[in-house]
Amino acid sequence: MPFQTEIGTQISEAVKWLQQGQIVGIPTETVYGLAGNGLDTQAVSRIFEAKNRPFFDPLILHVADLTSVYNCVREFPEEAKKLALAFWPGPLTLVLPKSDQVPDLVTAGSSAVAMRIPQHPMALALLRELSYPLAAPSANPFTYVSPTTAQHVYDQLQGKIPYILDGGNATIGLESTIVSFADGPARVLRLGGISLEALWNVLPKLQVDIQFAPKGTESPGQLDHHYAPRCALIPLDSLTENLDAQANLLLFSQKSEDPTGSHIHYLSPQGDLNEAAAALFSLLRSFDDRQLDRVYFEWAPQEGLGRAINDRLSRAQKK
Numbered sequence: 001m002p003f004q005t006e007i008g009t010q011i012s013e014a015v016k017w018l019q020q021g022q023i024v025g026i027p028t029e030t031v032y033g034l035a036g037n038g039l040d041t042q043a044v045s046r047i048f049e050a051k052n053r054p055f056f057d058p059l060i061l062h063v064a065d066l067t068s069v070y071n072c073v074r075e076f077p078e079e080a081k082k083l084a085l086a087f088w089p090g091p092l093t094l095v096l097p098k099s100d101q102v103p104d105l106v107t108a109g110s111s112a113v114a115m116r117i118p119q120h121p122m123a124l125a126l127l128r129e130l131s132y133p134l135a136a137p138s139a140n141p142f143t144y145v146s147p148t149t150a151q152h153v154y155d156q157l158q159g160k161i162p163y164i165l166d167g168g169n170a171t172i173g174l175e176s177t178i179v180s181f182a183d184g185p186a187r188v189l190r191l192g193g194i195s196l197e198a199l200w201n202v203l204p205k206l207q208v209d210i211q212f213a214p215k216g217t218e219s220p221g222q223l224d225h226h227y228a229p230r231c232a233l234i235p236l237d238s239l240t241e242n243l244d245a246q247a248n249l250l251l252f253s254q255k256s257e258d259p260t261g262s263h264i265h266y267l268s269p270q271g272d273l274n275e276a277a278a279a280l281f282s283l284l285r286s287f288d289d290r291q292l293d294r295v296y297f298e299w300a301p302q303e304g305l306g307r308a309i310n311d312r313l314s315r316a317q318k319k
């Protein structure tokens with residue numbers, strides 16, 4: 001059924017649609033989500049349908065507090081609790097053995113569920129109004145760049161959903177970091193808004209298991225070209241001496257030796273990793289809006305959020 005999609009700031013309006021089993025765009029501090037009642041398989045299938053997402057790719061459940069996490073999980077290992085205490089509410093997702101109340105559709109048949117308490121005040125206020133968790137993937141069509149504004153969501157899902165709750169620009173701008181406690185030693189499955197360094201401060205032995213080439217479907221967000229804009233992204237390190245003066249460049253920070261001109265885009269002129277992360281997805285979208293064919297990019301420093309920025313750039317470059 002086509003909708004007249006509205007953008008607004010009324011939590012009660014989002015609640016109204018959710019209670020009817022519909023799905024809505026919601027702000028979080030990482031990226032905007034496409035949310036529905038995570039315990040209602042019909043609402044959950046609407047999410048897959050609107051995103052054009054394959055059913056083998058499981059969804060994250062969002063809740064407002066630890067009590068609600070406990071309702072969705074069968075076990076909450078001590079190490080996972082340490083991370084929860086340190087980083088929730090915030091851009092961290094924990095994969096934990098699921099309880100019976102979580103539908104298999106949410107976890108794509110896995111016995112573990114991904115849980116997150118987001119930090120965005122509007123997301124928390126909405127979740128507190130509800131008696132169920134919100135299943136919410138990023139609110140972009142499958143394989144496209146995640147949205148960091150309500151307008152991004154509107155541009156792509158207009159007509160498919162009734163309402164988008166507008167909470168301003170996503171302040172982190174990269175998806176949550178995912179840590180799995182499902183089987184074997186705890187490990188990081190996706191780099192994101194909480195840096196590895198911050199995680200290692202709490203769990204020094206935490207392993208990292210980021211998949212590039214698809215290997216199974218444990219965290220299919222890690223498929224190559226998952227975050228790809230239409231425009232081709234080419235790393236500057238494989239550069240070609242004769243870059244023409246009209247070439248579009250996406251540079252991490254501003255340096256005195258940079259060429260000048262209107263074709264240079266900076267992630268953060270000052271070289272601030274947080275600012276760069278928050279700018280990345282909007283810039284990638286703007287290249288498509290302007291129908292650029294190709295953009296040459298510079299890697300971020302491989303530290304802190306820079307690792308997650310580079311992860312997204314490297315997936316975006318693969319065509």
Ligand code: TXA
Pocket residue numbers: 028030031032033034057058059060091093095107110112113114116136137138139174175176177178189218219220221222
């Ligand atoms: O920041 C975020 O995490 C955003 C906001 C909206 O919360 N959400 C988000 O969702 O990025 P999505 O669906 O675009 O990415 C979630 C990733 C997917 O790669 C999925 O495979 C993985 O989480 N995932 C979900 N459930 C899982 C599970 N049970 N086991 C392993 N990986 C899981």
Ligand code: MG
Pocket residue numbers: 137138146221
């Ligand atoms: Mg996504």
